[in-house]
Amino acid sequence: MIKNQNFAPLLLLIVYVVMMFHPKPVFSQKSISELRMTGATLIVKDLKVSAGWYRKFLQFSIEEYRPNQHVKMRNDEFHLTLRQGSGTLLKSQIRFKEGKKYINGIDKIGFKTNRFDSLHLYLAHYEQKLFKDTYTDPNLSIESFIAIDPDGNKIQFFNQPNNSQLYEIDPCYFTIQSSDYINTLKWYTTQMGFEEIEIVDDTNLHFQNYLTKDGIILELIHLPYESVETTEFMPLERDLAQIEQVSFKIGTAKTKAFVMDNNGNKVVYMK
Template sequence: MTQTQQLRTLLLLIVCLSMMFHSEAVFSQKNINELRFSSATIIVKDLKTSASWYRKFLQFSVEEYRPDKYVKMKNDDFRLILKQGNSTLLKSQINFKEGKKYINGITKLGFATNQFDSLYMYLQKYEQIIVKDIHDDINLGLKSYVTLDPDGNLLQFFDIPNQSRLYQVDPMYFTIQSSDYINTLKWYTTHMGFEEIEIVDDSNIHFQNLLRKDGIILELVHLPHQSVETTEFMPLNRDLAQIEELSFKIGLAKTKAFELDNNGNKVVFMK
């Protein structure tokens, strides 16, 4: 690459980052009567590191900070709660029992962003791990990529362009891994009104269902019987770094419908 080409690439990166991070993050307006994400709670290994990461890359602002306890963060009407774990164990540190290698639970969050390429360049600039590079999701008709937060949680970003020059990041996707997928599928269709999306590309290693309710997409991954519950491997008096709870709401959300799904995942539904 010539010096002129290098300069052009550098200028492009500066412009992209300027568009992303010199503006307040905003969400597009949503119909209050549609299902929408309210909050997510994540148990973390190091509170300061994780809070700095979400502030830097996803533009979450800090609402409340209690050292060694929790950080409450916000991006428009979506709240992110980071909880300091006790002697926190990362998923990469798990010693699985012989023959088992999968974990049941909430494993991924996905966000729509109108600065898809700029965020990708920003993650690369700071040498963040890209678990799955930019690809076309044939089932959803969207471009996406997957990265990791500091605790190893999967975060997927989808390309949803619009005319706004302001940086937008909007929660729209979550993944549940379950070895009891038939009852899990039935639970989310019955209790939350999700409907299946036709699968065009079924090349995933494990069978996958995609479900949609309004603007929210649920990826249900069917685990083999070699999967485990956290109670099978967690040492006493230690927490696992993981997505602990998701909260959803419809309308003014005055009543709480439930707190746990059929797998025991903390899924709070307000309506």
């Protein structure tokens, strides 16, 4: 019979080896000198409903509420502005022109959280719809799921546990859909310093790619020709419920380097 004390050194060795060869996390800690995702603006159909959703499930606090105008919210250093649309149209209500199926623009934002399983259960308990249930992307090697907010926006959550007793969410992800894939890829690499991640699953190679910068992931989706800008189908004096803007910052400077990407998306970059 082998004594228990003989197992201790072996167990310690196994743990040490596993830690040595554990892959480096995609979302690493960022210092103030690195790129940070600092905010987003959403056009919403109902300010109270949308603000309630982000307050309840993501624990955003309300900093300013102006009825029928906007709600400014905050979680740590991330600022969320919900703007009341005019005669707001949901994406699910769009009637595409013949041959058109997709929309260019900011399609998704994402957060890593240390309460991944609890949040998933919490959303399920309140019967909140998921766009995609828990899965692990072979290119990012991290568990995630995609929720849907009251306006149909896709909000992705990534599992990053830690020892904190607090519920934490950290902005780390955004998705751009573009029918001008090559120029968009070039724009984000040259203007913001993003670098491509080597694709593991080449079945997605021709329509999806990942780029990274200081722990922030950009999912770039190449739309086919059958895609439209929102101005092609939106009636005058109506807004589309959508993610209208994402903001980024490097260091402590307050100078805006630009406010739009090559597709006309509102991507505010401070440096």
